[in-house]
Amino acid sequence: MEVITRVADLRNRLDKESSVGFVPTMGALHNGHKALIDRARAENRVVVVSIFVNPTQFLEGEDFSKYPRTFDKDREVCRLSGVDYIFLPDVDEVYFSDELSILAPKERGFTLEGFHRIGHFNGMLQIVLKLLNIVQPQNAYFGKKDAQQLALIQQMVKELFLRVNIVPVDIIRDRDGLALSSRNRYLSHSERDRALAIPKSLEIGSKLIMSGERSTSVIINRMLNALQELDIDYVEIVRRDFQNIESVEIGNSIILVAVRVGNTRLIDNMFV
Numbered sequence: 503m504e505v506i507t508r509v510a511d512l513r514n515r516l517d518k519e520s521s522v523g524f525v526p527t528m529g530a531l532h533n534g535h536k537a538l539i540d541r542a543r544a545e546n547r548v549v550v551v552s553i554f555v556n557p558t559q560f561l562e563g564e565d566f567s568k569y570p571r572t573f574d575k576d577r578e579v580c581r582l583s584g585v586d587y588i589f590l591p592d593v594d595e596v597y598f599s600d601e602l603s604i605l606a607p608k609e610r611g612f613t614l615e616g617f618h619r620i621g622h623f624n625g626m627l628q629i630v631l632k633l634l635n636i637v638q639p640q641n642a643y644f645g646k647k648d649a650q651q652l653a654l655i656q657q658m659v660k661e662l663f664l665r666v667n668i669v670p671v672d673i674i675r676d677r678d679g680l681a682l683s684s685r686n687r688y689l690s691h692s693e694r695d696r697a698l699a700i701p702k703s704l705e706i707g708s709k710l711i712m713s714g715e716r717s718t719s720v721i722i723n724r725m726l727n728a729l730q731e732l733d734i735d736y737v738e739i740v741r742r743d744f745q746n747i748e749s750v751e752i753g754n755s756i757i758l759v760a761v762r763v764g765n766t767r768l769i770d771n772m773f774v
């Protein structure tokens with residue numbers, strides 16, 4: 503395994519490769535990331551993991567400066583998972599002064615996460631487009647954990663005619679149901695206990711659906727009840743294209759939750 507910091511060096515290594523799997527991350531790797539890496543390892547000859555805490559997708563006042571940076575441990579996770587290249591660029595390697603920018607779609611890019619974190623998806627799409635162009639993988643792996651991010655990346659790939667196959671990977675959870683996230687490490691013990699209301703609320707939602715309930719407002723209200731101890735940003739049920747729906751479409755809907763537990767913002771979802 504090689505750690506590469508320069509775009510030109512990575513391109514040299516990958517120039518003649520026709521089976522490259524790519525996993526973009528912000529590091530602080532956990533088993534959610536590992537699921538993406540394992541899938542990439544199984545499906546490609548060469549596996550590239552990028553580790554880059556992208557400044558442009560953090561808003562003023564968010565956790566950019568204190569975001570966990572655990573490179574030594576991340577390198578070990580990658581090595582043990584059979585990664586070929588870690589791409590670890592500096593900000594100056596990938597960003598330019600007065601550069602052009604890409605904008606998230608006006609509607610789907612500015613609801614839910616895009617509404618609560620205005621501009622976040624512009625920065626996210628900007629870096630993902632850059633990374634996809636640098637690595638030029640055949641397959642790129644993204645977690646369903648960030649469902650709206652995944653949908654916007656799929657939209658970008660389609661509408662900008664990018665030549666890459668986007669592979670969605672299921673959410674990995676802790677044994678108690680909490681979705682793994684690099685931000686979970688900000689939680690105190692008691693905050694973590696309270697955060698378990700998130701997967702519980704999703705379970706309540708999915709059980710209601712399984713028992714025949716289809717009204718999104720009825721389901722959302724029951725979920726809001728289960729989350730009332732937390733500071734809720736939103737609970738929503740949307741179609742997989744992120745259009746609003748009044749009635750759940752089985753096999754084509756997503757239940758989404760975003761809350762704050764203390765100072766930590768957590769998101770989770772369930773595809774139904």
Ligand code: AMP
Nearest residue numbers: 527528534644645647648672673674682
């Ligand atoms: P991040 O490092 O948080 O930017 O995440 C990098 C990639 O890992 C994204 O595609 C995430 O959706 C994915 N990811 C993060 N947490 C999980 C999880 N618990 N299960 C599956 N994928 C995840």
